[in-house]
Amino acid sequence: MRDVALSIEQLTVEVEGREILHSVNLEMRLGDTQVLFGPNGSGKTTLLMAIMGFPKYRVTKGKITFKGQDITMLPLDERARLGIGMSFQRPPVVRGVKMRDMVTACLRGRESEEGINQLAEQANLTDFLDREMNYGFSGGEIKRSELMQLLAQRPTLTLIDEPESGVDLVNIALIGDLINTLLEKDCPIPERRCMGLIITHTGHILDYINARTGYVMCDGVIGCEGDPREILATIREKGYQECVSCFRRRRTSGG
Amino acid sequence: MAKTTSSDTHKNKARAAVAKPAAFGEDIDFDIYVSPVKEQPSEVEPSKLPARDKARMLEAGVVVDNRSQRAGTFIQMNNAAIHSSVRQEGVEVMAVSQALEKYDWLSDYWWKAVAVDTDKFTANVELNQHNGYFVRTLPGSKTIYPVQACLYLAKAGLVQNVHNIIIAEENSELHIITGCTSASNEEAGLHLGVSEFYIKKGAKVTFTMIHNWNPEIAVRPRTGVIIEENGLFLSNYVLMKPVRSLQMYPAARCVGENAVVRFNSILTAGPGSSLDVGSRVILDAKATKTEIISRAITTGGRIIARGYIEGNAPDVKGHLECRGLILAGEGIIHAIPELKGTLAGIDLSHEAAVGKIAEEEVEYLMARGLTRSEAAATIVRGFLRVDIQGLPPLLGAELKRAVDASEKDLM
Numbered sequence: 001m002r003d004v005a006l007s008i009e010q011l012t013v014e015v016e017g018r019e020i021l022h023s024v025n026l027e028m029r030l031g032d033t034q035v036l037f038g039p040n041g042s043g044k045t046t047l048l049m050a051i052m053g054f055p056k057y058r059v060t061k062g063k064i065t066f067k068g069q070d071i072t073m074l075p076l077d078e079r080a081r082l083g084i085g086m087s088f089q090r091p092p093v094v095r096g097v098k099m100r101d102m103v104t105a106c107l108r109g110r111e112s113e114e115g116i117n118q119l120a121e122q123a124n125l126t127d128f129l130d131r132e133m134n135y136g137f138s139g140g141e142i143k144r145s146e147l148m149q150l151l152a153q154r155p156t157l158t159l160i161d162e163p164e165s166g167v168d169l170v171n172i173a174l175i176g177d178l179i180n181t182l183l184e185k186d187c188p189i190p191e192r193r194c195m196g197l198i199i200t201h202t203g204h205i206l207d208y209i210n211a212r213t214g215y216v217m218c219d220g221v222i223g224c225e226g227d228p229r230e231i232l233a234t235i236r237e238k239g240y241q242e243c244v245s246c247f248r249r250r251r252t253s254g255g
Numbered sequence: 256m257a258k259t260t261s262s263d264t265h266k267n268k269a270r271a272a273v274a275k276p277a278a279f280g281e282d283i284d285f286d287i288y289v290s291p292v293k294e295q296p297s298e299v300e301p302s303k304l305p306a307r308d309k310a311r312m313l314e315a316g317v318v319v320d321n322r323s324q325r326a327g328t329f330i331q332m333n334n335a336a337i338h339s340s341v342r343q344e345g346v347e348v349m350a351v352s353q354a355l356e357k358y359d360w361l362s363d364y365w366w367k368a369v370a371v372d373t374d375k376f377t378a379n380v381e382l383n384q385h386n387g388y389f390v391r392t393l394p395g396s397k398t399i400y401p402v403q404a405c406l407y408l409a410k411a412g413l414v415q416n417v418h419n420i421i422i423a424e425e426n427s428e429l430h431i432i433t434g435c436t437s438a439s440n441e442e443a444g445l446h447l448g449v450s451e452f453y454i455k456k457g458a459k460v461t462f463t464m465i466h467n468w469n470p471e472i473a474v475r476p477r478t479g480v481i482i483e484e485n486g487l488f489l490s491n492y493v494l495m496k497p498v499r500s501l502q503m504y505p506a507a508r509c510v511g512e513n514a515v516v517r518f519n520s521i522l523t524a525g526p527g528s529s530l531d532v533g534s535r536v537i538l539d540a541k542a543t544k545t546e547i548i549s550r551a552i553t554t555g556g557r558i559i560a561r562g563y564i565e566g567n568a569p570d571v572k573g574h575l576e577c578r579g580l581i582l583a584g585e586g587i588i589h590a591i592p593e594l595k596g597t598l599a600g601i602d603l604s605h606e607a608a609v610g611k612i613a614e615e616e617v618e619y620l621m622a623r624g625l626t627r628s629e630a631a632a633t634i635v636r637g638f639l640r641v642d643i644q645g646l647p648p649l650l651g652a653e654l655k656r657a658v659d660a661s662e663k664d665l666m
Contacts, residue, residue, distance in 0.1 A: 052622055080624040088622075092615045095578075096637025105633065106623050132637070153623060 002029040005195060006051075006157055011062035013050045020046045021220045023062065028157070031192035033183055033209065035228045036199045038217035039240035044199045045089065047217070048159045051197075052086045053079040066157065081108075085155030087146035089162045089199075094133040099125065099145060102133055106152035116152075123148035123178060139166025140175070147178040158182055158196040164204045176208025185210070203232040216243045223247035262362065265371050269381035272372035279559070280502025280531045283473050285379065288445050289412040299337040301330055308407065308438060314496075315434025315467040317405040326430075327390070327402040331417065333410045334385030345396025345427070347389065348404075351418055354389035361389075364420055368451035368479030368508075376475040380416045380449045387417035387448070392427035392458070401430035401463070408435075408472070411442035419450040423458035423486075431460070435474075436467040443471040443499075450478045454486040456511060463491040463654060468498040470527055476503040484511025484540070491641075491654060492520040497528050497556075504561060506535040509543035509571075519641045520549040521658060524556025526585065533561025533591070538571035538601075545572075548641055551579040553586030563593045566601035575605035580612065580638055 006028040013021040020043050028034060038044045050057040051064060053076040064072045071079055094102075103119060104111045120126045123144045134142060143163055150158055163175050184192040198205065206228060214228030216235075223243060224231070235243065276282055301319035304312075309319050312330075322328055327341040327348035336350035347354075355361050371381050388404045408415050423429045437444060446468070454460050468474060482488050488507055507516045518534035536545040551558045564573035579588035592605040612634050620630035639658050 054618060054622075075621075076618060077621040077624060077626050077630075080622055086622055088619070092613065092619050094616045094619065094634060094637060096640045097620075097633055098637075101633065101637070102620075102623065105620065105625055105629075108624055149623060 002031060002190065004028070005030050005067055007065040008051070009063045009065075011047075011050065011064065012060045013046055014058045014060050015046060015056060019060070019220070021050065024220075024222055026215070026222065028195050028197065030156070030195055031189040032195040032213065033211040034195075034197050034213045034215065035206065035211040036197060036215050036217055037201070037203065037231055037235060037243075039244065040201070042217045043220040044217050045161055046220075048086060048161055048197070048199060051157075052076060052084060052159060080153070080155075083156035084159065085150045085153045085157070086159040087143070087150055087161060087163065089165060091134050091142060091146060093135045095135060097133045098130050099133060100129040102149055103129070103152045106149045119148050119151055122151070122181070124174060140168060140171030143167055143175050144171070144178065147175065147182060150182055151178065154194075156194050158194065160196060160198045162199050162201060164200065164202060172204065173208060176205065179205075179209055183209075203228075203235065206232060216247075218244050218247045221247075265366055265381055268372040269378040272378040273375055273382070275372065275374050275378065277374040277376060277475070277502060279504060279561075280475070281500060281529065283445065283475070283500070285414065285445075287412075288414045288443070289410070290414070297335060297337055299330075301328060301338050308409070311436050311438060311467070312405050312407065312434060315405065315436040316432045316463070316465045317403050317434035324400045325403050326398040326400045329388040329390070329402075329404040330407065331386055331388070331405070332407045333413055334415060336386045336388075339388070343398060343400070345393045346398055346402060346429070347391040347393075348402055349389050351387040351389045351420055354420070361420065364422065364451060364453055366451070368453065368481050369449055369477050373477060376447050377449060377477050379414075380418055380447050380477070383414070383416050384418050385416050387419040389420050390429065390431060391422040392424060392429040394424040395426050396424075397428035398430055401432045401461075404431065404433045406433070406435045406446065406448065407438065408444045408446060409438040410444075411439060412444060414445045414447065417448045419448065421450065421452045421460065421462070423454050423460045425455045426457040427455075428459045429461075431462050433462070433464045434467070435464070437469050437472055440469045441471060442469070444473075446472065446474045446476075448476045450476065452478070452480040452488065454480065454482040454488050454514075456483045457485045458483075459487040459489075461489040461491070464493070466492075466494045466498065466501070467496045470497040471499050473500040474498055474503070476505070478503065478505035480505065480507035480516070482507060482509045482511065482514040482516060485513045486511060487515045489517045490519065490534070492518070492532075493654065493658060494522050494530070494532075495658060497525050498530070499527065500529045502531040504533045504535055506537065507545070508537045508539060509545070510539050512541045512543070514540060514543045516545045518545075518547045518549075521639055521641060522549065522551045522558055522560065524551075524553045524558045524586070526555030528556035530556065531559040531561070533559075533563065535561075535563040536565070536573060538564070538566045538573060539568055541568045542570040543568065545574075547573075547575045549577045550639055550641060551577075551588050551590075552635070552638070553579070553581055553583065553588055555583045555585045557587045559589045559591065561591045561593070562605065563595070564603050564605075565595040565597070566603050567597045569598065569600050571601045571603075573603045577605070577607040578638070579609040580635070581609065582611070582635075
């Protein structure tokens with residue numbers, strides 16, 4: 001069995017004094033791609049932000065272990081340097097900071113003109129290298145830019161928040177390709193050195209990416225775990241309402 | 256020195272304005288400064304200047320040792336012009352006193368872009384003027400390298416009164432770097448500089464001014480620009496070093512169709528610095544355009560960032576962008592953007608923003624592995640990066656160097 005590289009135990013997270021996640025457990029091994037489903041407001045983004053280590057997402061209980069190290073209290077930037085990376089759903093505009101500067105920063109000393117140009121070409125963003133970060137970007141451009149930065153950063157754990165939101169059909173195939181590259185999908189699983197946790201509300205991205213495990217998050221807890229396609233089929237047929245009622249039924253009967 | 260061009264009318268108007276306070280900025284008492292004495296012009300080989308002076312000049316963008324990348328050089332120390340030279344045909348660089356002797360017609364340009372009775376500072380320059388530079392490109396001449404001018408304040412407590420005239424004849428192209436700096440890091444002084452620019456039909460002028468003063472110096476530049484049909488004036492102003500008090504509000508007037516003006520300013524104020532800086536553009540001819548962009552950073556000083564665009568002709572277009580960043584609690588930035596339109600069919604807009612570094616942006620960069628201080632430095636560097644269209648690469652690189660060299664002081 002491959003080693004557990006990320007382990008989340010009993011994680012409870014508060015945002016501005018309000019508890020959003022309640023005792024969440026999750027495990028990931030190198031080579032894994034896991035998908036997090038859930039209705040809006042269920043806590044999916046909070047989980048990603050808490051793993052990444054944003055100060056606003058305060059862990060009140062539980063533990064996050066990454067590559068054998070307890071990172072529960074580790075600052076955001078140290079987690080990034082340890083190998084956690086995130087594709088933001090709505091990244092901020094950073095005026096005056098060029099995409100080239102960001103990619104260079106992500107490469108942390110490994111940068112070369114040629115390497116940067118190659119990455120840009122791969123993400124179809126060659127004309128964007130001298131644009132200000134996220135300024136006037138379309139939905140698809142934002143996603144491609146986020147993934148390009150991650151390709152430069154090469155994290156062990158990639159957290160991806162809604163890769164398909166606001167993206168047209170032409171872009172989504174390219175986004176799928178970029179995620180597959182990032183998660184080393186062309187390598188046999190035992191040889192992969194990375195893993196990905198992807199939030200999807202609609203599940204469209206699963207037409208382009210294979211994932212092994214799916215979770216449904218409801219009311220700040222992981223309600224169920226299973227084959228992502230099976231979960232998606234149920235959601236598509238019955239809607240998230242069914243997941244929420246199922247979860248609430250079980251919680252009531254289970255005590 | 257013959258002063259035939261400064262007619263009695265100018266003198267009379269100036270005398271009437273000797274006590275007239277400036278419209279903006281705190282008042283300055285001339286009495287605390289040493290009265291300027293007439294200094295004889297002397298010729299000094301710039302590379303033979305003391306190393307310390309050369310280093311100060313270099314910080315303000317003036318290269319004295321290897322001048323191969325300069326079309327011409329003018330240096331004024333205190334109130335004496337000490338050097339002027341030209342390396343390219345079609346360009347004239349000389350002390351304005353010499354130009355007044357050479358060209359009778361120069362009086363037609365004297366106090367035409369700036370009013371002599373604007374305030375006590377213009378009046379003082381008229382009554383006690385000691386040189387300044389004259390730069391002119393002949394019709395159709397294009398400078399590849401910039402002309403550099405240095406106004407150097409070496410004597411403590413001195414008032415430097417200069418009057419500069421810049422003329423770009425029709426279809427010529429002129430790039431100027433002006434570095435204004437002082438020998439001392441601590442001694443008081445007052446710099447009064449009148450600059451009048453005349454951009455003729457189809458001519459293009461870029462004017463990059465770097466100010467490197469010290470925390471005891473007060474500065475009151477007075478600048479006027481007149482741009483004719485299809486002319487372009489592009490001004491870049493950089494103040495990254497401390498100054499006690501600076502007030503300026505250069506005004507450009509587009510008098511010919513399709514004339515274009517851009518003002519870019521980068522201002523920083525540390526504790527004890529007080530800046531009141533703006534750019535004013537009057538669009539008086541059809542289809543003229545302007546863009547005024549300023550970036551202001553305070554680490555404890557006070558900055559008033561003004562901007563004014565007035566549209567008085569059909570199809571004019573103007574945009575004013577003023578952004579301020581407060582990096583320390585004591586700093587003040589007061590943005591005052593103003594627009595005035597006097598007829599239908601004009602397009603004037605502005606945006607102004609004052610704030611601190613956004614935490615969300617810092618965290619975004621930290622999520623890419625930058626430390627908090629690296630992230631803040633990257634954002635500040637980005638904030639100061641004004642993309643300047645139409646600037647030759649060499650000048651762009653010099654401007655970037657001037658900003659980069661000082662930005663670490665901010666953090």
